Amino acid sequence: MTDAAHKLRFREKAGYSLGDASANFVFQTLLIFQSYFYTDVFGISASAAAWLFLLVRFSDAITDPIMGIIADRTETRWGKFRPWILWSAIPFCLMFWLAFTTPDWGDTAKLFYAYITYIVLMMMYTVNNVPYSALNGVMTADVDERTSLSQFRFFAAMAAALLVQGLVRPLADKFGQGDNQLGWSITMGIFAAVALVFFVITFFTTKERVRPPKEQKNSIAADFNDAFTNRPWLTLFFATLMIFTMLSFRGGSYSYFFDYYLSQPALADFARGLGLGAPEGPLNIGQQILNAFGLLIRDDNSNAVSVGFGFFNMAGSFITILGVLMSKKLSEWFGKRRVFTVSLAATAVAGILPFFLPAEQVTLHFLVGMLWSLCYGPSIPLLWSMIGDAADYSEWRNHRRSTAFVFAGVVFALKAGLGIGGFLGGQVLAAYGYAAGVAQTETSLLGIRLSATAYPALALGLAAVIMLFYPITKDMSHRMQAELIARRQREASAAT
Numbered sequence: 027m028t029d030a031a032h033k034l035r036f037r038e039k040a041g042y043s044l045g046d047a048s049a050n051f052v053f054q055t056l057l058i059f060q061s062y063f064y065t066d067v068f069g070i071s072a073s074a075a076a077w078l079f080l081l082v083r084f085s086d087a088i089t090d091p092i093m094g095i096i097a098d099r100t101e102t103r104w105g106k107f108r109p110w111i112l113w114s115a116i117p118f119c120l121m122f123w124l125a126f127t128t129p130d131w132g133d134t135a136k137l138f139y140a141y142i143t144y145i146v147l148m149m150m151y152t153v154n155n156v157p158y159s160a161l162n163g164v165m166t167a168d169v170d171e172r173t174s175l176s177q178f179r180f181f182a183a184m185a186a187a188l189l190v191q192g193l194v195r196p197l198a199d200k201f202g203q204g205d206n207q208l209g210w211s212i213t214m215g216i217f218a219a220v221a222l223v224f225f226v227i228t229f230f231t232t233k234e235r236v237r238p239p240k241e242q243k244n245s246i247a248a249d250f251n252d253a254f255t256n257r258p259w260l261t262l263f264f265a266t267l268m269i270f271t272m273l274s275f276r277g278g279s280y281s282y283f284f285d286y287y288l289s290q291p292a293l294a295d296f297a298r299g300l301g302l303g304a305p306e307g308p309l310n311i312g313q314q315i316l317n318a319f320g321l322l323i324r325d326d327n328s329n330a331v332s333v334g335f336g337f338f339n340m341a342g343s344f345i346t347i348l349g350v351l352m353s354k355k356l357s358e359w360f361g362k363r364r365v366f367t368v369s370l371a372a373t374a375v376a377g378i379l380p381f382f383l384p385a386e387q388v389t390l391h392f393l394v395g396m397l398w399s400l401c402y403g404p405s406i407p408l409l410w411s412m413i414g415d416a417a418d419y420s421e422w423r424n425h426r427r428s429t430a431f432v433f434a435g436v437v438f439a440l441k442a443g444l445g446i447g448g449f450l451g452g453q454v455l456a457a458y459g460y461a462a463g464v465a466q467t468e469t470s471l472l473g474i475r476l477s478a479t480a481y482p483a484l485a486l487g488l489a490a491v492i493m494l495f496y497p498i499t500k501d502m503s504h505r506m507q508a509e510l511i512a513r514r515q516r517e518a519s520a521a522t
Contacts, residue, residue, distance in 0.1 A: 041231025349403015
């Protein structure tokens with residue numbers, strides 16, 4: 027067994043996973059709360075927020091491939107990709123905090139501030155996340171071990187998601203004490219500080235092993251040609267675009283779904299039924315922890331939405347983690363392509379079901395939400411493992427490997443999906459007459475319900491159809507692995 031194909035130790039997998047935990051403090055906040063933050067905290071219109079999300083994506087069309095090209099050509103004693111995780115850590119975390127801090131300025135100046143901070147945050151996301159994602163493809167050449175590494179990565183990512191989705195609004199309420207803008211700034215500052223520590227740990231605990239072929243020439247034109255003639259990469263690019271359009275559309279709409287559609291008294295009753303009500307007697311340890319994060323319903327039900335939404339997201343993230351843990355075994359049994367495609371199709375079906383549930387049936391909404399999380403979970407690590415397989419496919423067929431460029435393209439599709447989903451979500455809400463902080467009309471409520479359910483499910487269904495064209499089967503992936511390892515061994519023997 028070559029060094030490039032060896033089994034990774036727990037310490038290295040765990041260290042690598044903390045990098046995505048850090049990124050998910052940012053990503054999950056953008057995914058779930060960005061639209062709500064800009065309209066109901068920062069104070070701009072839904073339409074202005076929608077255009078912000080879309081226009082910033084144009085910069086990603088330039089920065090993502092450029093970062094992939096730069097990372098593939100970086101040469102340091104620490105490798106190609108690891109140094110960028112360290113170099114970008116402080117500016118990335120600083121911009122995360124600034125993007126969710128509201129200046130006391132006029133409307134025009136605030137909108138300008140939102141554009142600048144969001145654009146720079148996305149640039150720092152690119153500088154950090156493209157090399158981090160590419161690192162997955164060079165720590166080992168073993169395709170099953172790569173799936174295991176992705177499984178570790180997304181276990182940590184979903185753990186971070188559990189904290190972000192469950193605690194952001196309760197923490198912001200608690201720290202703000204009525205000042206939402208202050209509460210959000212403090213909460214994001216705490217998350218940014220934790221993310222910074224995790225990035226440093228990732229740098230010191232990982233190692234790069236898979237190298238490009240020695241005879242490879244660094245041609246940018248060849249990088250583009252290899253990518254756009256790489257059928258697995260093209261399939262994953264368009265599937266990722268649809269997946270993250272769905273996630274942004276759905277995630278950005280669910281805060282509104284809880285705020286304006288679900289019954290607040292029913293939410294409060296549901297939460298109390300789970301033991302989240304403020305008790306009359308002395309608090310036990312579990313209730314003290316929940317109360318510290320604001321996850322207890324007050325007697326007047328005034329925080330029912332924040333608590334209900336926080337618990338819904340935390341429970342969903344926990345179920346998603348179970349799905350993530352199932353992914354490696356399922357892919358070993360049935361193959362990555364089949365598990366990934368079925369997971370997307372099942373999630374699309376589960377995603378549309380809440381549209382048909384009454385506002386008072388909170389328990390059913392909760393159960394369907396958990397079904398959605400369970401169906402989606404197995405797909406999460408498989409996507410990134412398959413991107414590494416797409417890089418292998420290019421090396422196998424063309425004798426060239428541009429790992430970061432391959433990952434950069436899919437990261438661009440991810441961020442483009444976030445922008446398109448955010449844009450469509452904001453535009454749909456505006457088209458149906460949504461206005462922040464007021465009672466909604468029947469028409470605006472319909473827009474909120476469709477944005478949280480049917481429209482995202484359509485995008486995910488398209489992703490499942492696209493994956494039918496993905497060519498790498500289970501047998502093909504292992505054949506590529508064996509041939510590439512043999513080829514690298516011959517090259518190493520010839521070099522000595």
